[in-house]
Amino acid sequence: xxxxxxxxxxxxxxxxxxxxxxxxxxxxxxxxxxxxxxxxxxxxxxxxxxxxxxxxxxxxxxxxxxxxxxxxxxxxxxxxxxxxxxxxxxxxxxxxxxxxxxxxxxxxxxxxxxxxxxxxxxxxxxxxxxxxxxxxxxxxxxxxxxxxxxxxxxxxxxxxxxxxxxxxxxxxxxxxxxxxxxxxxxxxxxxxxxxxxxxxxxxxxxxxxxxxxxxxxxxxxxxxxxxxxxxxxxxxxxxxxxxxxxx
Numbered sequence: 001x002x003x004x005x006x007x008x009x010x011x012x013x014x015x016x017x018x019x020x021x022x023x024x025x026x027x028x029x030x031x032x033x034x035x036x037x038x039x040x041x042x043x044x045x046x047x048x049x050x051x052x053x054x055x056x057x058x059x060x061x062x063x064x065x066x067x068x069x070x071x072x073x074x075x076x077x078x079x080x081x082x083x084x085x086x087x088x089x090x091x092x093x094x095x096x097x098x099x100x101x102x103x104x105x106x107x108x109x110x111x112x113x114x115x116x117x118x119x120x121x122x123x124x125x126x127x128x129x130x131x132x133x134x135x136x137x138x139x140x141x142x143x144x145x146x147x148x149x150x151x152x153x154x155x156x157x158x159x160x161x162x163x164x165x166x167x168x169x170x171x172x173x174x175x176x177x178x179x180x181x182x183x184x185x186x187x188x189x190x191x192x193x194x195x196x197x198x199x200x201x202x203x204x205x206x207x208x209x210x211x212x213x214x215x216x217x218x219x220x221x222x223x224x225x226x227x228x229x230x231x232x233x234x235x236x237x238x239x240x241x242x243x244x245x246x247x
Contacts, residue, residue, distance in 0.1 A: 058094070058095055060098050061098050061099060061101075061102035062098060062101050062102035062106065062133065063094075063097075063098045063101065066140070066144070066154075067136070067137065067140050068094060068098070069154070069156040070140045070143065070144060070154070070155050070156055071093075071094055071097060071140070071189075072088075072089045072094050072156065073155055073156035073158075073163060074155070074163070074167065074189055074193070075087070075088030075089055075093040075094065075193050075196075076088050076089050077160065077163045077164060077167060078167075078190065078193045079091065079093070079193065079197060080160075084214055085210050085211065085214055086207075086210065088193060088196075088197065090207070091196075091197060091205060091206060091207050091210055091211065092196065092201070092204050092205040092206065092207035093192075093193055093196035093197060093205050095204035095205065096192075096195070096196030096199065096203055096204040096205030096206075097136075097192045097196060098204070099203060099204045100132075100192070100195075100203075101132060101133045101136060102133075105132055106131060106132050106133035106136075107131055107132075107133060108130075108131030108132060108133075111126075111131065111132075113129060113131075115129065117129045126184075132188075135180075135185070135188065136188070138179065138180050139177075139180050139185035139188070139189070142177035142178055142179065142180045142182070142185070143155055143166075143170070143175070143177065143182075143185065145177075145178065146166075146175050146176060146177055146182070147166055150166070150175075151166070167186065169182070170182045170183065170185065170186035170189075171183060171186045171187075171190075197211045198211050198212070198217075200219075200242045200243050201242050201244065202242060202243045202244050209240045209242060212240040213240060216236075216237075216238075217240060218238040218240050218241065219238075219240035219241040219242055219245075220241055220242070220243070220245075220246065
């Protein structure tokens with residue numbers, strides 16, 4: 001979505017407000033030690049790099065073509081290509097979630113699945129018998145069935161404005177999904193976008209560290225406590241470093 005009025009319907013900055021803290025936490029949790037701080041900068045930083053264009057056809061590990069089309073459309077609605085970054089798909093979010101769903105997390109390796117499965121409160125979090133892989137598959141199937149009923153086509157075939165409206169309906173719990181809770185699916189979908197956008201690039205997303213450059217995050221875990229007073233109130237420009245940079 002290149003039109004600014006469409007951007008504002010699900011404001012990118014609202015996404016980043018929630019994602020900034022969550023993404024930094026994800027990146028920190030997955031990292032090692034930070035490089036030494038660079039000297040304080042008083043001049044404006046150079047324009048951030050943009051993510052390199054992904055290969056025309058990236059091999060999928062577990063997602064079907066229909067699932068990949070849905071997720072790509074959703075991620076590009078959350079994170080449209082604009083002056084801040086490339087689109088969510090071009091930043092590698094599809095590769096990120098495909099890898100996660102194909103791995104131990106997707107298979108529910110750390111979930112208790114012995115039942116009974118009773119509807120819990122919002123504070124109790126995920127309470128279903130499905131693995132994350134099964135939940136994404138069921139959620140995408142339900143979402144496409146709902147958009148076909150509502151708009152006459154699958155989600156990825158909708159216009160940018162229609163995708164905005166559809167995601168808002170899911171977020172508000174107004175989309176009528178069969179078997180799957182629409183809001184719960186939306187929340188997991190949005191969380192996967194945040195994680196993929198801000199996680200270490202070694203996991204497939206945040207291609208070329210574009211998200212880290214955008215928010216000024218230096219990469220591997222912060223060890224700058226001793227420099228806090230020295231650099232307080234000063235602009236610091238650092239080249240972010242990922243796990244791969246120390247491998």
